[in-house]
Amino acid sequence: MIGESGSGKSSLARAIAGLTSRTIxxxxxxxxxxxxxxxxxxxxxxxxxxxxxxxxxGYVPQDAGAVLDPHLTVGENVSLPLFERDDxxxxxxxxxxxxxxxxAMHLTLATIPRYPHELSxxxxxxxxxxxxxxxxxxxxxxxxxxxxxxxxxxxxxxxxLAEVQRHRGFAAFVVSSEIGEVxxxxxxxxxxxxxxxxxxxxxxxxxxxxxxxxxxxxxxxSREHGRGAQA
Numbered sequence: 001m002i003g004e005s006g007s008g009k010s011s012l013a014r015a016i017a018g019l020t021s022r023t024i025x026x027x028x029x030x031x032x033x034x035x036x037x038x039x040x041x042x043x044x045x046x047x048x049x050x051x052x053x054x055x056x057x058g059y060v061p062q063d064a065g066a067v068l069d070p071h072l073t074v075g076e077n078v079s080l081p082l083f084e085r086d087d088x089x090x091x092x093x094x095x096x097x098x099x100x101x102x103x104a105m106h107l108t109l110a111t112i113p114r115y116p117h118e119l120s121x122x123x124x125x126x127x128x129x130x131x132x133x134x135x136x137x138x139x140x141x142x143x144x145x146x147x148x149x150x151x152x153x154x155x156x157x158x159x160x161l162a163e164v165q166r167h168r169g170f171a172a173f174v175v176s177s178e179i180g181e182v183x184x185x186x187x188x189x190x191x192x193x194x195x196x197x198x199x200x201x202x203x204x205x206x207x208x209x210x211x212x213x214x215x216x217x218x219x220x221x222s223r224e225h226g227r228g229a230q231a
Contacts, residue, residue, distance in 0.1 A: 017057050
């Protein structure tokens with residue numbers, strides 16, 4: 001999904017992840033319509049469904065600082081969902097799962113005993129993705145997970161994320177502000193403008209046939225990006 005700042009992308013991403021006003025403070029309020037995720041009615045989410053959704057959906061926010069505890073090591077942060085699911089899980093087993101998740105995001109195992117503040121922003125984002133994937137979710141919700149990261153690092157993170165998605169085969173709802181990023185990760189595009197869906201479908205179809213002014217601007221940016229890549 002792509003859209004301008006303030007269009008509602010993050011609110012939708014949080015709602016899909018089950019982080020609504022019914023489950024967290026200051027969460028988005030679903031005031032109309034309906035939202036069903038993995039067979040669960042999010043608008044009428046109950047406590048037991050909230051726990052189930054948390055186990056089945058991985059969520060990565062724009063800023064990893066929102067999910068990584070600064071007082072815990074990288075390994076402890078990534079393992080938290082494992083122990084929330086099973087507090088009797090053998091620590092050696094958990095360690096192996098954490099190491100695999102860290103490796104999947106192309107971080108060295110030397111990262112595991114370090115603390116979030118000792119890492120670059122790009123590394124923290126990769127740790128946050130590893131944490132979101134540690135339970136092998138059926139759905140990953142990534143809310144502009146590379147925002148504020150250097151362009152070269154951003155491309156690396158996106159490449160690792162796409163690689164893991166292909167390998168594990170989970171579904172992904174990815175929010176982005178860059179049309180070039182969308183093409184790296186998906187064949188389908190949804191366009192949100194001021195809270196309204198103004199385009200959805202295969203990327204090229206949306207961009208070539210879209211009539212909304214914002215979609216037309218995206219199409220022009222996509223063409224410029226393509227010319228720049230060729231140059």
